[in-house]
Each structure stands twice: as C-alpha cells, then as structure tokens.
Amino acid sequence: MTEATLASAPPADSLFRRNLRDFRSNRLAMASVIVVLIFVIMAVAAPLIAPQDPNETDLFRRLQPPAWIEGGEWAFVLGCDGLGRDIFSRIIYGARISIFIGVAVIVLATGVGILAGLAAGYFRGWVDVVIGRIVDILLGFPYLIFAIGLMAMMGPGLFNIVLALAYKEWVIPCRVVRGETLAVRELEYVEAARALGAGSRHIMWREILPNILSPVIVVSTIRMANVIILEASLSFLGLGVQPPTASWGSMVSDGRAFILEAWWVSTFPGVAILLLVLAINVASQGLRDAFDPRFSE
C-alpha cells in the first residue's frame, strides 16, 4: 500500500464514539433522554412556555379543576391550587429549581469527589486514612436527616440547599474515584509515565483521570435522580426553596390539605417528579450499559 492510500483510509472510531453509538441504538434510553430534554427545555424557556404567571394568585380560581373536568378551562390546563395559581405554569417553573439543584449538586459533588478520591487513591498513606474516615463518618448519617440538620443550621435558600445536599453527596463519586484510582495507578502505563519523568499532578490528571471517567459519569447521572428526589423532600418539609417560588416538592406539600376534594394540586407535581426521575434513571442505565465495558457484549 502506498502512503496516500493509507492516509486516506477512514480513521477508526474512538472508543468514546463507539460507546455513543451503542447508546443511541438503545431505544428506551433514547426516549428517556428525550423526556429529560423536554424538562430541560421547559426549565430554560419557562417564561416563553408558561401560559400564566406562576405566582399570580386569583382567589376566584381557587382549586379550579383541570380543563377536562367540569368547571375547568383550557387556559389553566391542569387546574389551580389553593391560592388560584396555575399548576401547569408552576410545574414548568418548578422544573427550573429541580434541574438546577440536581445539576449544581452533582457538578459540585463530582468535582469535590474527584479531587478527594484521586488524592486518597494516588497518595495513599495518611491522606487516604483521613479522607476515608471522613467518608465513613458521612456515610453513617441518614442522608435526609443530615440535610435537614444542615438546612436548619444554614437557613433556607437555593444556594443552601445545594450546599446541604453536596455536603454528603461527594462521598459517592469519591469512593468510586478512589477505587478506580487504586486499580489504575498500578498499571504499566502509569509506571511508564513515571519513567519518562512525569510528576504526580500529570499522572493524576492525564494518566489516571481520563481512564476512570466513564464510571464516574455513570454514577453521577444515576445520583442526579436521587438528588432531585431529596430536593423535593426538603421542599415538601418546608426546608427548601421558600414560597412563593414554585418547587415540585412544596407544591405536593401545598396540596396535602385538599387531597380529597382537589387531588390535582398534589398529583401533577408528583407526576412531574416521577417522570423526570424515572427518565434520568433509565437514561443513566443506558449510559452505563454503553460506557461500562463489563456490560457491553
């Protein structure tokens, strides 16, 4: 073969691209991705999509039923809550809170977890012992009770919720990263990098991290669903985002008082939580199947 024909051969697919193709061929996972995307679009473009102002109260529409039930109107598709606010619009705005908190907590927790896990797995010794003990202590607390305690200390607020959840959430990526680092640091190419004069920082960031990223990404997406549920739980308990800001958890809680006569007030935000969490879970399963070599055939 001449040089020209060799050079013109199509480049072989990278592992990442092949994994991505695996993922795309998984229909259920792709459907879930679309559901998640719809929620994301709802959150981003909320002012454009929402038919009503989510915080405008109208006592004449108090507990107005959804459009298809007698007494409802199509401008207020899913009905109104106890203060006459449009539930559909509030769900759209609520998606902002859920998704923002989900993403912020996971980004923060994964960042901290990667730093701590890499340090523990790479340096071993006392660094590993200290980080390992902190992880053990945090794992000993029930998650929700820990978050409730922190919220009680810091006071409510969007930023505080993110902190309260990330405080414990980083433990999970940290353990994954530490375990993978322990395995990868002994591999020949890490030793080879050392023999070529690479420093610790280079070895951690360039040799180890790129090779352990797949499981970390998978774990983080699975955990994101969990974080969204936790945020809803905090808001349900009145420790989350403060009224009148719409949050799915607080909307479910608002409807508790009228659950028998006006079921729609609690039900629809609950369905929104269910849909988003389910979609994220299924999508992350697909992600795991595609990116974790142990699951690919």
Place this chain on the structure above:
Amino acid sequence: MTLLLEVTNLCTEFNTRAGLVRAVDGVSLRVSRGECLGVVGESGSGKSVTFASVMGLVRSPGRITHGMIFFDGRELRDMSPDEMRATRGRDIAMTMQDALTALNPALTVGEQLSEVLIAHDETLPAGRAARRVAIRDKCVEMLGLVGIPSPQSRLAQYPHEFSGGMRQRIMIAIALACRPKLLIADEPTTALDVTIQAQVLELISDIRARLGMAVVLITHDLGVVAEHCDRVMVMYAGQVVEEGPTEQVITQPRHPYTRGLLASIPRPAMRGQPLTPINGQVPDLVGLPPQCRFQSRCPMARPECLVEVPMFDAGPDRRARCLRLEDMP
C-alpha cells in the same frame, strides 16, 4: 569511550512480610557512551530492580540501602525529586516490559508523544502556534524514525488501534523523543512474536548507531544479547555473577551459571539430544547465608564454596564470581 553510567555496590531491599529481601545485592556496573550492555538473568534475579533503582523508581516497601549511581558525572541519589524527574525522560529513558499495557488507552499516540516533548524539550520555540507546529513535526519525525507508516495520520489514533509491535515501536519513539543519552529497554520483546521481536531489536540497534546513545538491554534471551550487545552482564539471585565482552562470555563462560544458561539453549547442531537444564531452583532471597548463591545448583561446587565469593578478574575487562573460574574448561 567515556563513562556514562557507573553504579557501585548498589543494594536495594524490600521489607516484605516474609522478611528482608535484598533484591539487588552489591551490584556494580559501567556503561560507556554509545555502548550496548546486555543484562541477562532469570525472573527474580534483580535485573529489573537494578535499573528501577537507577531510575529512582523503586517504590515502597523497597528502598535503596546503599551504593552510588553516577550518571554523566552526577550522583543520581543526591538529586532532589524535581531534578530526578527532569532527568528521567530527558537524559535516561526506559521502556516497559509490556508494550500492550504501557500506553495510556485514553490518550492518542500524538498526545502521549507530545507530552514528553512539552515536559523536557527546551529547544521548542516560544510562540504558541510555532510551538504546536514544532511539536507536531517532531512527533511525526519520531514515528517515522521507528518505522510507522504514514505517521501524520496515525498521530490522532489511540493505542488500541495499533498492533503489539507497533505499540512497542511507539513506546520506543516516546522514550527516544528527547534524544536521551541512555535508553533502558526492559525486556522490549517479551510480549511480541518472534518476527516482530527481531524487527524491534533491529530498530533499537539501528537508532543507537544513528543517535549515538547507550542502551541497556534487559532480557533473558542470550541469543538477543549475542546479536545486539557489546558487553553482557549475567545476574543471579540479586548479584552479578559474570560480566565481560559478549563474544568472550558466550564462547568462554567463566561462571558455571553462564555455562548452564548457554547449555540450555537449543541449537541446530544438538538436534536429537536432550537439552541440559540447570537443576534445582533459585534460592529464596530471604535470609540467604553468606556463601556462593549458586553452589546448591552448581555441578562444580565443592565444600570450600560455602563462603562469600567476591568478583574475580577473569581476563581483560572480564570478571566472574566463582572460586573455581581457573578450573573452567
């Protein structure tokens, strides 16, 4: 020829659960500029640990207890970790035993090559764009040097897209990227099939001649040594047992272990005859008594061999660790 690497009385110990293991016990060696030294010995004879010690890559629970390592006029053991790191890869480079796992699977070959250059090459131009072009040109040049066809397009590929022999070549290219004065090739051919082995060794010899660098070839194949090395050093149980010019050591071994090794190589002339293995096992390195380490397996052993045996001169530029070297046929 001037001296490049001089190791004197190097000892490296591992504190294991079974006890203290002296994996390298008083090894002394010299490598001149441009020379190729073959290091032969069976698994566990300390040849890899010796050169890991030279590179400063012995990790806990191992440590160098004493000895001197002079490289290019400087004592490597006195260097700070930063100086040592700068020396590795720039002045001394090492290729690992297993080419299939010694490349980072997550980075392209081009990235891995350029990283060594970025870390060590001070001749790169300062400007960002000029620098990138210079690095790319150098990467292409290095891949070309080790005989990879159309290096331009292969830079963007990942290690798994290359065959074993290609990967070994790439490892050599990475090791040679900064034109080191010494290349330590730790069993460069064990993971490869025979035809590729020959190519890779040919390549190392060829580049050595062109760049004038010294090579230490760690292997357990005396045939490889015979073909490629100027001098050879035979190790047994952590000690050097014989060293000298390859030609002389192979035709006239002065240590029974070397003789045993040579006798156990199959040869066309001996077709039909059984091979002569060396009987017995390598002694356990924990708690060795101060006596000749080979005597338990030695066909020439005598009661007086149960003492510590030093290296004796065995002719010009030759030494062997045997009390009976004069009796050798």
